Amino acid sequence: MIDSGYGATHIQVLGGLEAVRKRPSMYIGDTSVRGLHHMVYEVVDNAIDEALAGFCTEISVIMHKNNTITVIDNGRGIPVEMHPKYNKPAVEIVMTKLHAGGKFDKNTYKVSGGLHGVGISVVNALSKELDIYIKRNDKIYLQKYAYGKPLCNVKVVGEADETGTKVTFLADDAIFENIEYSFDILSSRLRELAFLNKGLNINIKDESTEKSYEFCYEEGIKSFVEYINKNKKVLHDIVYFQKDKNGTTVEVALQYNDAYIENIFSFANSINTIEGGTHLSGFKTALTRTFNSYADKNGIKDVKLTSNDIREGLSAVVSVKLQEPQFEGQTKTKLGNSEVKGIVDSIVNNGLSTFLEEHPSVAKTIIDKMMNAARAREAARKARDLTRRKGVLNNSSLPGKLADCSEKDPGLCEIYIVEGDSAGGSAKQGRNRKFQAILPFDEFDINKARYHKIIIMTDADIDGNHITCLLLTFFYRYMKPLIEQGYIYLAMPPLYMIKSRNIIKYAYNDAEKDMIIKGMGSNFSIQRYKGLGEMNPKQLWDTTMDISNRTLKQVSVEDALLADNMFTVLMGSEVEPRRKFIEEHALEVKDLDV
Ligand code: 28G
Numbered sequence: 001m002i003d004s005g006y007g008a009t010h011i012q013v014l015g016g017l018e019a020v021r022k023r024p025s026m027y028i029g030d031t032s033v034r035g036l037h038h039m040v041y042e043v044v045d046n047a048i049d050e051a052l053a054g055f056c057t058e059i060s061v062i063m064h065k066n067n068t069i070t071v072i073d074n075g076r077g078i079p080v081e082m083h084p085k086y087n088k089p090a091v092e093i094v095m096t097k098l099h100a101g102g103k104f105d106k107n108t109y110k111v112s113g114g115l116h117g118v119g120i121s122v123v124n125a126l127s128k129e130l131d132i133y134i135k136r137n138d139k140i141y142l143q144k145y146a147y148g149k150p151l152c153n154v155k156v157v158g159e160a161d162e163t164g165t166k167v168t169f170l171a172d173d174a175i176f177e178n179i180e181y182s183f184d185i186l187s188s189r190l191r192e193l194a195f196l197n198k199g200l201n202i203n204i205k206d207e208s209t210e211k212s213y214e215f216c217y218e219e220g221i222k223s224f225v226e227y228i229n230k231n232k233k234v235l236h237d238i239v240y241f242q243k244d245k246n247g248t249t250v251e252v253a254l255q256y257n258d259a260y261i262e263n264i265f266s267f268a269n270s271i272n273t274i275e276g277g278t279h280l281s282g283f284k285t286a287l288t289r290t291f292n293s294y295a296d297k298n299g300i301k302d303v304k305l306t307s308n309d310i311r312e313g314l315s316a317v318v319s320v321k322l323q324e325p326q327f328e329g330q331t332k333t334k335l336g337n338s339e340v341k342g343i344v345d346s347i348v349n350n351g352l353s354t355f356l357e358e359h360p361s362v363a364k365t366i367i368d369k370m371m372n373a374a375r376a377r378e379a380a381r382k383a384r385d386l387t388r389r390k391g392v393l394n395n396s397s398l399p400g401k402l403a404d405c406s407e408k409d410p411g412l413c414e415i416y417i418v419e420g421d422s423a424g425g426s427a428k429q430g431r432n433r434k435f436q437a438i439l440p441f442d443e444f445d446i447n448k449a450r451y452h453k454i455i456i457m458t459d460a461d462i463d464g465n466h467i468t469c470l471l472l473t474f475f476y477r478y479m480k481p482l483i484e485q486g487y488i489y490l491a492m493p494p495l496y497m498i499k500s501r502n503i504i505k506y507a508y509n510d511a512e513k514d515m516i517i518k519g520m521g522s523n524f525s526i527q528r529y530k531g532l533g534e535m536n537p538k539q540l541w542d543t544t545m546d547i548s549n550r551t552l553k554q555v556s557v558e559d560a561l562l563a564d565n566m567f568t569v570l571m572g573s574e575v576e577p578r579r580k581f582i583e584e585h586a587l588e589v590k591d592l593d594v
Contacts, residue, residue: 017096017148020125024175027122033551036176037185039123043071043167046120048193048270050075050165051200058201061190065208067170067179068129074164077136080154089154091134091141095124096148120167124148126176127169135160147172178551183211188558191215195224196270196319208511221317224265225253228315228561231568231577232257235313235369236362241351247323248340250347252283254316256366260373261477262311263561267319268327268335274484274557277328277335279320282344287311290352295367302371309373320344331486383422403428403438415439446481454482455552457491457544459531472555472563480560488555493532493544500524506543508551 020027028035028042040061050056056075063069079090086093098121124130125148134141140158144151171179183206191213194202198220205212217223222240235256242251266273266280273280288307295305326336356363407413415437418424424440431438456471458464468490475482482488494506496513500520507513517524532540544550569577 017098017121017125020098020122021147021175024126027118028126031176033178033182033185034554036171036179037181037189039126039169039171040069040071040181040186041189042118042123043069043120043169044190044193047071047073047075047165048197048200051197056164057199058203060203060205061186063181063183063186063204063206063208064168067181068168069171069181070166070168072164072166074162077134077141077163077165078132080134080136080141089143091132091143091154092150094119095121095130095132095143095145096150097121121148123167123169126172128172130167130169132168133157133166135162135164135166183209187213188556192224192272192558193270195221195227195317196267221251221253221319224317225255225315228263228265228317229255229257231565231572231574232259232315233574234258235365236359239352239355241347241355243347243351245343245347246339248343249321250279250344251319251321252316252348252351254314256313256369257315258313258369260312261480261564262313263315264311265317265557266335267317268325269321270319271325271327271333273327273333273335274486275329275331275334278337278339278341279318279335279344282341283316283318283348284311285341286345286348286352287314290349290356291367291370294353294356294363298363300367300371303374303378305367305370305374306377309370309377312373313369318344380420380422386422403431403433405431405433405435405437407435413437417441444479444481446479446485449482449487452485452487453489453552454487455489455491457493457532459533460493460495461530464531469563469566472560473567476557476560476564480557483555483557483560486554486556488560489552490555491544492551492553493529493535493540495529497527497529497539498524499527 024031025035028038044059044061047056047059050073051059053075056073058074060072061069062072078094081090082088083090083093098119124145127148128146130145130148132143132145134154138160139156140160141154142157143154173179183204187204190202190204194200194215195217199216199218201214201216203212203214219226219240222238225238235258238253238255240253242249244250264280264283266276266283268277268279284307288305288310291310292305295301320335320340322337322340324337328334328336405413412435414435416427416431416439418427418438418440420440420442424438424442427438427440456468458467472483472488475488492508494508495510496507498505498507498513498516498520500523503520505516505520507516513526517526527534529535532544535543542549569581572578
């Protein structure tokens, strides 16, 4: 893009910021952990826009010790020139007016509405303090704000030999339930942004732990797929293509592995579209059609491949960038633009069929795998039909119900946990019903979920971590929609109880413990909870289960993917990654609970 000789007149001005403080959730989603982190993303989004415009190559996020956040970019610096109509510097308008944007917004990839792209002014409104430094015109400018209101005019505070913008803010603790940021949450989103914006340097540093990351992926979403398939046995090199059509950019990277899970991540303008949408359905349609027609053309015809066969073991990232994205769905993470479906469909169709033509041996490996999936599916269907005809299953709405045994002495009783209707049916028929019980578990149907919050509550020790990892891997592999819908949560029990006379306080991490001890002086006793069992019912309720006081960590697809990856490393057939993992982590294990 070419610098169009920006003049301050180009800014359209909309409403004021009072509304934001009155109803913060309308603008930032919610005021919990999620909303707090959105504050950072909102500021970073602005810097990303500057990178998309072609003027910024590096973005840094710093988590300071006092819960303030600094975001720095090396873009052009927000204009400070006077806006003739408002008689105010452009930066002040950007910082104080809701949804201030340029007339030429269509030329940038800004997102309209929803949780994202509401503008940096929302962050300003919800911050106790905010300082903005701008390097521009060989000068450093500064303006300070509190609760969204300027404390002074824009003033020159120094000289600069480069350009850029730096924003430091302290989220208002009267608005947010908690103003502590998580390094892991921020890094995982920043890593994702680095994948989605190839070549862009994104850094994060936590000053209290000295942890830091530098993300930069020259190969963009290709590296993303590599990351997803890390430690998996892959069947071929990553297939990648990018194409523009009618102002929409489509970027796709995909690679099959030898496992059975499908891992498709879709994005629209760098927003993770968890609920999918037109880009994802265009991708899936093209995939099914392309593979089936390739199979047809090459005389492979014994079974028709369904879309599920075709996606077994597929890891893919689909990223589209478009001018006026429409976000729909419960969490506004479903792309609605209908024209996008056809665009993605035709680009994927072209890209993929070219790839298959040019790599016949890879095509054969992939199609063989799909054929196996199709055969397995067909065999399962036949077995199911057979048992149904035989009337083994009563076809009631609860096929997964326990078939109990009659014996009451547990010492003599057995229970079989059996996968699938058909095996379950045979087991029920074949067993000795006196002492053998059968519990079949069936194909998972998210619509039958009876709980929309499934909370994993484990001890805060190594065993607890293992159980969490195991459960997340299980949910991820066999009940993925539970994770996609955000139904899975982790309970957050406290690590310490600190007593001083009759005051009891709980600390959920070491930093909190230190703070509380400082406040109590010398007269206190401290108990380290080794397990949930050490808490009495009231304590467990107060600290971990009372909805007005508890913190739940919602498990994201990325979290579950990490668990799945860990599981693959530790349990998989590849020895090398496991050896590496043990070598790398052996030194970290210091307080092993045994
Ligand atoms: C570090 C934290 C967050 C930003 C810029 C640069 C310009 C700008 C930002 O313009 C008005 C609206 C859309 C064009 C643009 C500078 C043109 C010329 C800019 C940021 C005018 C605002 N020179 N860098 N805004 N735009 N970085 N980082 O916020 O049409 S915001």
